[in-house]
Amino acid sequence: MRETACRKALAGKPDLLENFDLSLASVRAYLADNPPEPKQKGLVLFSCAKDECFEAFRLSVPLKNLMVLDTSPYIRPLARLRDDWESIAVVILDSENARLFTVSSDRVTARKKNGVYLLGKHKKGGMSQMRFQRLRRQAIRAFHKDVLGDLKKLLRVEPADQIFLGGPGIAKVQFLDSLPPGIRKRVTEVVDLDLNVPEGEIRRRFVSLAAVEERRQDRAHVEVLLAEILKDGLVAHGWDEVTKAVRAGKVEVLLVTSGLKLRGWKCERCKVVGLGDRSTCPSCGKPVSEMDAMERTVKEATQRGAQLEFVARDPDLEALGGIGAFLRYK
Ligand SMILES: [Zn+2]
Structure with a gap:
């Protein structure tokens, strides 16, 4: 079903569709050749035929079934796993x-x-x-x-x-x-x-x-965030502010509402991203691709060494846009 949906979404982009088909063929070949090991409960595959990249990770914990097509690896569920399943x-x-x-x-x-x-x-x-x-x-x-x-x-x-x-x-x-x-x-x-x-x-x-x-601990993090906002401390909240801080490498700890998605867009040429629905890039006017803005910010933050904390449904954090950050400096 997801395959059909992806294929439909790619109908107007033959090169992307071809890459999708080839990448999926590698996934099928892997699954056929590698039956699950006795203690394996989850499996994560990254596949991109164009970049000749294929990575497989067997996990001892179960994961939600998910297929994501994106221009860069979708790592958020894995990052979340690390946060929640600490020993x-x-x-x-x-x-x-x-x-x-x-x-x-x-x-x-x-x-x-x-x-x-x-x-x-x-x-x-x-x-x-x-x-x-x-x-x-x-x-x-x-x-x-x-x-x-x-x-x-x-x-x-x-x-x-x-x-x-x-x-x-x-x-x-x-x-x-x-x-x-x-x-x-x-x-x-x-x-x-x-x-x-x-x-x-x-x-x-x-x-x-x-x-x-x-x-x-989730609650304690949110309470510190709220207190720091009130005294204009070393924190940021909301997608715009946090994303800017992530880019500048200022984020020490990122607080994210588990499972929250934000509809966004990105322009591959200008490396610009934004929230909401758009078909063309405001700078170069070329078509943009759709993405989960939250996932993107989480990924950038991890790449820049920020520590991730996923917070299960917290009304106060949700009121702040579902995302907040403790900064190294301002
Ligand atoms: Zn652009």
């Missing part, structure tokens, strides 16, 4: 045992399990209660240091913005207090949890917590 590091511990995991939207990976023998739980004959308690505290501190070492190693392999702590009793709080500030500020959840909770349960609990946390 989380999870540490579950008591004073003698720890389990480390990384959790992402579709999987839990057990990374490490360790335990120590801490002098036993009961007072040993001859040892005073005080001395026993002191030794026990030392042993717990040493154990936490050990777990911190493992956590640091884990974060080097799989960078996670968020760390969740779980476990029974107060050990998790003591562990939190022992963390260096750089790691401690990434701990966004501390929850009571049985040490032997099954992995499926970990995923269920932490993925939903991560979704809540993601929404909370």
